[in-house]
Amino acid sequence: MNMPATVTTSTTQFNPGTVTLVGAGPGDPELLTIKAARAIRAATVLLVDDLVSDAVLEHASPKARIVHVGKRGGCKSTPQAFIEKLMIIAAREGEVVVRLKGGDPFIFGRGGEEVEHLRAAGIEVQVVNGITAGLAGLTSLGVPLTHREHAHGVVFVTGHAKPGDSGTDWQALAATARDAKLTLVIYMGVSSAAHIQNELLTGLPASTPLVIIQHASLPQQRHAVTTLGALRTTIEREQLGSPAVIVVGDVVRGIAAVGQPVANTYTPGARYRA
Structure with missing residues (x-):
């Protein structure tokens, strides 16, 4: 019954x-x-x-x-x-x-x-x-953090280590993300983007897609789709800053063509089509 x-x-x-x-x-x-x-x-x-x-x-x-x-x-x-x-x-x-x-x-x-x-x-x-901003930011662009074909899991990680702490082992994380097909969501990583980029490139190809999302879910939200190899130069060129999240992985391919210029993106209550 x-x-x-x-x-x-x-x-x-x-x-x-x-x-x-x-x-x-x-x-x-x-x-x-x-x-x-x-x-x-x-x-x-x-x-x-x-x-x-x-x-x-x-x-x-x-x-x-x-x-x-x-x-x-x-x-x-x-x-x-x-x-x-x-x-x-x-x-x-x-x-x-x-x-x-x-x-x-x-x-x-x-x-x-x-x-x-x-x-x-x-x-x-x-x-x-x-x-959390990592979820809201990517969702606002109509893209999931996980996908059966592109990402079997997601890792939330900080790019800002506690004073005296060695911080994230980015090389190990890159290898794990590559082998396990994981999406990386990096918080507080803009100021150390050059270091993060260099370390991730030891395990991920330079062509790995990523997006930087500033002011997630706010009217002034901006984003730039690029690649891991162009992370630092994209941040500098588009003058992106904190607060921002950096999302790395194949799910980003669903946003737009890699290399699109920075855009204002957030519309409350927006509907997205597949």
């Missing part, structure tokens, strides 16, 4: 004295999840990263206190330890705290570090996922 399908509503509570890490998505406010909007609306204190769209903050209560704690690559940032201290103090004062982060808190958002510190302080913490 088939049981009828049921739809349940979220039971997540945003209580005083708690902290919720919320992924604000890549920028387009329409990509915000329903649960994220609920959390933002419930907050009495919001600690907001630079990359969060102002339109997302329209969901906040007029009575909420909004504290901007800048976190942007290549710019002066609020120290992470200070942000964690602010969250703990506000929670202990009985506030409903939301830490609002661009993209997803657990994909290069330092959410794991914040969860550890909050739990160590005895603070109840929960996480609301958001759409």
Whole structure:
């Protein structure tokens, strides 16, 4: 006997004295999840990263206190330890705290570090996922990250290593991507593009297609389709900068002819044809 399908509503509570890490998505406010909007609306204190769209903050209560704690690559940032201290103090004062982060808190958002510190302080913490820029950017161009014929998997990797850390083994990653047919999504890689390019070329051909997507999902989104061998020169010629993601792999062939000039690309709610 088939049981009828049921739809349940979220039971997540945003209580005083708690902290919720919320992924604000890549920028387009329409990509915000329903649960994220609920959390933002419930907050009495919001600690907001630079990359969060102002339109997302329209969901906040007029009575909420909004504290901007800048976190942007290549710019002066609020120290992470200070942000964690602010969250703990506000929670202990009985506030409903939301830490609002661009993209997803657990994909290069330092959410794991914040969860550890909050739990160590005895603070109840929960996480609301958001759409990450690497997914939203490529989707906006009508192309998937995985494809049965072209990409059997996807790797999200950062191009910005922690000070004192050797960072990603790009040569090993290139060999794995080639042999396993993987799409590489590189965050925070523009400033080190020359190094990344040289290392990836040890295992991937120079003709490997890639796209650089700046300001994913925002009205000012721009992208350039090129090849691995022309990565650095394309960034310089088209004056692409952070925040940007670099997507490497055969799935990129579905966007446009390699070598197309930089373009403004994002249209909210756009429909794409195969």
